[in-house]
């Protein structure tokens with residue numbers, strides 16, 4: 125219910141609403157700079173921040189707009205060239221004496237009411253299909269106290285002889301069943317396969333082990349199996365409990381592991397659903413487990429992540445060993461907003477084939493006239509560098525004949541260029557030298573890999589970063605892209621998801637390619653609905669050739685699982701998802717990923733005194749995860765719907781939820797858990 129306000133208040137609210145809706149013509153770098161200045165000010169202890177007098181009228185308007193969103197006040201003062209805008213932190217006063225009426229009330233906008241109505245009609249609020257599986261739910265009105273007997277951490281009571289029998293049966297099946305034999309070949313090629321012994325021996329001699337595995341290395345699906353095989357091989361029983369941040373990943377990972385072992389869910393492998401996303405709980409749980417470890421010497425804790433601050437975590441757990449595993453994804457080509465605008469604008473079917481590809485076996489140097497001798501000489505120099513680390517012949521050729529034909533020469537057999545060799549070997553200095561004289565980083569070897577793919581696969585992280593930046597800069601420097609971007613940003617607020625552009629891009633992908641699933645990352649249910657409606661309104665998408673699937677944590681598991689089904693031949697899968705499809709989820713037919721760069725983030729607004737769920741920019745780590753979803757099972761393409769300038773300004777990691785939220789809320793929830801345990805204790809007496 126909205127609080128009744130007087131006329132002045134209403135006018136103020138109206139003004140604020142129209143300010144928030146205003147579309148401001150500001151270039152991307154200035155928008156990013158102003159946003160960052162305000163975020164830094166907000167995080168500081170300062171009470172007032174005054175911008176320089178060089179801001180334009182639109183930029184000052186942006187300061188007002190953002191300040192309002194962030195719960196701060198802003199005011200401009202001074203005339204013409206001396207006009208400056210200042211921002212002030214304000215704390216809302218809560219008058220506790222005057223009762224409930226004085227508390228802030230809020231009302232839903234018409235649009236939000238419609239969205240909620242739609243959501244609750246499709247998926248009525250409740251606890252979904254996981255409710256019955258909850259352990260220890262106690263309804264104090266109707267139930268007798270149920271016993272919260274959770275044997276999760278108990279060792280299974282099974283004899284050594286039975287375990288050996290099970291293991292033998294598994295090994296036999298693994299060596300004979302064609303499905304398992306095929307899957308085992310795939311498993312053995314995952315980067316983590318080479319680390320099996322190292323992981324097992326680290327777990328044997330340490331209570332806590334940290335596995336820092338890059339995305340796609342196989343940590344989620346393989347490490348539990350390494351441990352199980354080791355224990356069963358010794359005839360020992362064990363129970364392995366894996367936590368996942370999302371219901372969908374818990375279910376799909378356990379199903380994948382079961383399938384890799386030729387089993388079905390409910391035997392040796394299973395899952396137990398929780399209802400809420402558990403980020404800050406897992407942080408809290410880690411604190412508790414650390415204290416528990418000395419009392420339970422048989423307990424092992426294995427922390428696995430692609431993105432943690434390894435040294436810090438290791439330190440927290442008394443210097444536990446860290447095992448670093450390189451990742452694997454098939455090559456993923458990336459485009460940013462400026463490229464997407466050109467792609468969508470173009471009438472030609474060109475973007476899926478516009479990078480140089482060697483599918484027709486055509487090498488860059490086939491267009492130049494090289495003598496047989498020259499070719500032999502260049503091939504040998506590349507071979508010597510790649511296989512023997514003998515760099516002199518190649519460097520000499522480049523410096524003596526520093527022309528594009530030489531530095532973009534492709535080896536007759538492999539198609540490797542000097543740039544690829546420097547990238548794959550991590551010769552950062554030589555790599556930069558070649559880039560600075562104009563070497564082409566888009567060229568592809570015979571196996572379709574670019575210099576960047578090679579650097580990534582050889583784990584040359586610095587070289588890969590340099591190439592990525594260079595490619596990002598090169599594409600953003602393209603004149604057409606820049607002009608289109610400027611025009612676009614003059615009429616579209618980049619923080620609002622542009623469903624028109626998404627529809628145009630999906631249509632373009634579907635016109636230019638015949639198959640391949642499309643996964644779109646959107647911040648929330650509202651944007652998922654809007655995108656679905658936009659697609660369905662278009663005659664292009666209104667036939668049975670498209671299967672549009674929405675993925676959101678509120679959707680029941682049975683619905684979520686449809687995302688993994690292959691569509692019938694001739695039908696294209698389009699998945700509209702929040703970031704729940706970002707980690708530990710493999711949708712094996714996804715080839716195209718569209719990343720809006722936006723996500724919903726729960727945080728606490730100390731100035732308004734409320735917890736908020738806001739749409740914000742993702743971190744670089746998330747953007748990389750999203751990109752990786754396109755290359756899980758085959759090469760793919762990722763379209764980021766934000767500029768490459770914006771991409772470079774994203775924070776490396778998201779701030780952990782436990783740091784964003786007030787600790788009081790967590791304390792209350794923990795107290796609630798203890799209260800339930802106390803109830804159980806007394807019920808058992």
Ligand SMILES: Nc1ncnc2c1ncn2[C@@H]1O[C@H](COP(=O)(O)OP(=O)(O)OP(=O)(O)O)[C@@H](O)[C@H]1O
Pocket residue numbers: 314337338339340341342343344345346380430452707708709710712752756757
């Ligand atoms: N359901 C599946 N269908 C097909 N392939 C799968 C499936 N699950 C996993 N894979 C394959 O196994 C590889 C490793 O998956 P896994 O989830 O173990 O990696 P990870 O290191 O945990 O990655 P991430 O950190 O990105 O979640 C995937 O890249 C994919 O090739």
